Amino acid sequence: MITLKSLSHSYKGGQTIEFKDWHIKTNERWLLLGNSGSGKTTLLHLMTGILQPSAGEVNINGTSIYSLSSKSLDQFRGQNIGIVFQRPHLIGSLSILENLIIVQRFANLAKDMARIKEVLASLDILDKQNAYPAQLSQGQLQRVSIARAVLNKPALLIADEPTSSLDDKNAFAVLDLLLTQSELNQTTLVVATHDKRIKDPFSNTYIL
Numbered sequence: 001m002i003t004l005k006s007l008s009h010s011y012k013g014g015q016t017i018e019f020k021d022w023h024i025k026t027n028e029r030w031l032l033l034g035n036s037g038s039g040k041t042t043l044l045h046l047m048t049g050i051l052q053p054s055a056g057e058v059n060i061n062g063t064s065i066y067s068l069s070s071k072s073l074d075q076f077r078g079q080n081i082g083i084v085f086q087r088p089h090l091i092g093s094l095s096i097l098e099n100l101i102i103v104q105r106f107a108n109l110a111k112d113m114a115r116i117k118e119v120l121a122s123l124d125i126l127d128k129q130n131a132y133p134a135q136l137s138q139g140q141l142q143r144v145s146i147a148r149a150v151l152n153k154p155a156l157l158i159a160d161e162p163t164s165s166l167d168d169k170n171a172f173a174v175l176d177l178l179l180t181q182s183e184l185n186q187t188t189l190v191v192a193t194h195d196k197r198i199k200d201p202f203s204n205t206y207i208l
């Protein structure tokens with residue numbers, strides 16, 4: 001269960017953005033909808049502890065995330081939250097395998113090669129394990145990005161605008177990967193978007 005309560009944020013010199021309360025149950029699939037500039041990225045950053053709110057609380061499975069020290073929060077995020085960013089942000093000098101090994105290490109989990117290979121296989125990119133990011137296509141990079149986000153079986157999988165720059169065929173393919181992976185890994189899914197093409201599989205919507 002994830003709860004957002006009385007959350008608001010003001011950037012320096014900007015207006016205060018207030019967010020209505022949000023209760024997300026385990027394994028639910030939510031669409032976070034809002035026009036450009038409405039605060040989607042800000043809310044995702046608050047939910048994941050990347051940004052501290054001006055006021056309010058985020059509680060993930062019993063942990064109030066802003067009460068954690070920054071080191072504990074980094075570890076908590078690594079173990080409980082997977083994020084698919086708009087761009088993959090992989091480390092270019094490391095192979096795909098090495099990029100995933102450090103995700104386990106940053107979360108303070110034991111190295112688990114079997115799990116890495118299982119996730120790569122489920123996304124159909126196991127044959128790319130020894131390749132470097134520059135050697136992969138955009139679609140393959142997005143798969144690695146999803147692999148990295150689900151690797152540690154997080155309680156919460158978040159995707160920030162995963163489809164808006166894609167054509168219909170690729171947008172639905174990525175959506176399908178996110179849905180399949182959230183089911184496979186028993187992960188609650190939140191997709192932030194202004195892409196109305198992908199709304200059908202979501203029964204829950206939080207509108208900004």
Ligand SMILES: Nc1ncnc2c1ncn2[C@@H]1O[C@H](COP(=O)(O)OP(=O)(O)OP(=O)(O)O)[C@@H](O)[C@H]1O
Nearest residue numbers: 011012014034035036037038039040041042043194
């Ligand atoms: N670092 C910042 N400093 C000051 N203002 C900011 C900062 N980041 C965002 N904002 C402002 O906060 C508001 C919400 O921005 P945010 O990026 O959360 O919107 P968004 O819904 O994700 O937009 P988009 O869909 O265009 O990415 C906007 O008015 C934006 O200008």
